[in-house]
Amino acid sequence: MFDIAIIGAGITGSAIARNLSRYNLKTVVLEKGVEVCQGTTKANSAIVHGGFDAYEGSLKAKLNVLGNSLYPSLCKDLNVEFKQNGSLVLAFDDKDLYHIKDLYERGLKNGASGLEIIDGNKVKEIEPNVSENVVGALLCKSAGIVCPFNLNVALMENAIDNGVTLNLQSEVIDIKKVVSDNEEYFEIKTVNGVIKSKYVINASGVYSDKINKLIGGDEFYIIPRKGEYKILDKIEGNKAVHTLFTCPTEKGKGILVTKTVHGNLLVGPNATQVDLEDITTTKSGLREIMDKSLKSVQNIDFSKTITSFAGIRATPNTGDFIIFESEKSKGFINVAGIESPGLASAPGIAVYVEGILKDIFARDNNSLELNANFNPIRIKDKPFSQMTNDERISAAEKNPKHKTIICRCENVTEGEIVDAINRPCGARTVDGVKRRVRPGMGRCQGGFCGPKVVEIIARELNISVEDVLKDYEGSNMVVGKVKELRGETVEI
Structure with missing residues (x-):
């Protein structure tokens, strides 16, 4: 039995998970994708808006300004590059x-x-x-720019380091509220089985109205x-x-x-x-x-x-962020309609949801106890491309895999790719590696480094190259040997 189940591991769900890892809660994040950051978060403007655009009194306005103010310290703690360029x-x-x-x-x-x-x-x-x-x-x-991929991954990594469970490829297909004499909880049916949780947070992006309908909600649509x-x-x-x-x-x-x-x-x-x-x-x-x-x-x-x-x-359809506890099913919190300035607002949204949960816990005669072991700091080496020559020599001495450059366009080493795969919330796909450490982000767009990245993923995950995905399920990078596909006999 989990205390909290968060549906969705985009920037919003990951920010909420990281905030809740400050408490002694058993929290699980259910993500339907092969990776985190496969939805809206991976394809946006990467802007940390200042907060002047949303109408006064709206959640967008309130949480954008709050989120903007939190960005410098948050990105410093998580070792994520943030530039306040205005x-x-x-x-x-x-x-x-x-x-x-x-x-x-x-x-x-x-x-x-x-x-x-x-x-x-x-x-x-x-x-x-x-x-x-x-x-x-x-x-x-006060406006700035950030890498949304790295921030999304960093938030989830830090959440995992602080005790949160991440279940990938766990699409939610049904939710039922179970009420017994002793307790109330949700049964969340996923493609991989049933998860039980006392409370649910719906942060499923463009699918949030569909998830809300599973508990009988009809208050909004996307x-x-x-x-x-x-x-x-x-x-x-x-x-x-x-x-x-x-x-x-x-x-x-x-x-x-x-x-x-x-x-x-x-x-x-x-x-x-x-x-x-x-x-x-x-x-x-x-x-x-x-x-x-x-x-x-x-x-x-x-x-x-x-x-x-x-x-x-x-x-x-409401014109504003939709964040509330459902009247249809107590203990179910919708965090929906998080369009722009959603990236800028994500840290503020996490604080806001934390406040809702505190109120719910108080109503249910519970309390949120702080996690004494919570560590807000995420340790990550500087990108090889940003190192000085002396730093590169030192890095290569400590890890010989830094001696091999895999992506020449972005100056990415084998050591960086291996680290990206083996970290908490590690990469599982070619695009997952690309979003974390940038092989394939340069001029050739993976034309030269792509095959080598596939080989490294296969080796590190102990799978065949035919099982390596580009991004989503079914996006296999290799479909077979050329001679086999031609119907020719392959001698072994």
């Missing part, structure tokens, strides 16, 4: 100027920090590549909305110092242009209502984000694009 909402005419003034005043009411309206000359001074047509901007110095992106080579990364936004619309914050924490240039997203599983990129969608991004920065060289991708946002 953001600019650009204005190109009088209508835009009026809009950014409204955002500024809203931000002040929300409690966002580092806000300032600047004129066009100042914008061009701090952003040399910005469009000549800019007439002003809202500057938010609108899947696809956003497409382009990532450009690092030689284009200097085109933006801050994260550059155009004025937002009812569908989102508009097309952004930003440097990533790793130095690439990221452009996107658009917004298209789609089916749950549609993460395809389209010619028209990519053309849209290219055309609109050129309004902000006119000299982007899209011939330097190295990849494109799409992600699904869990847009709620």
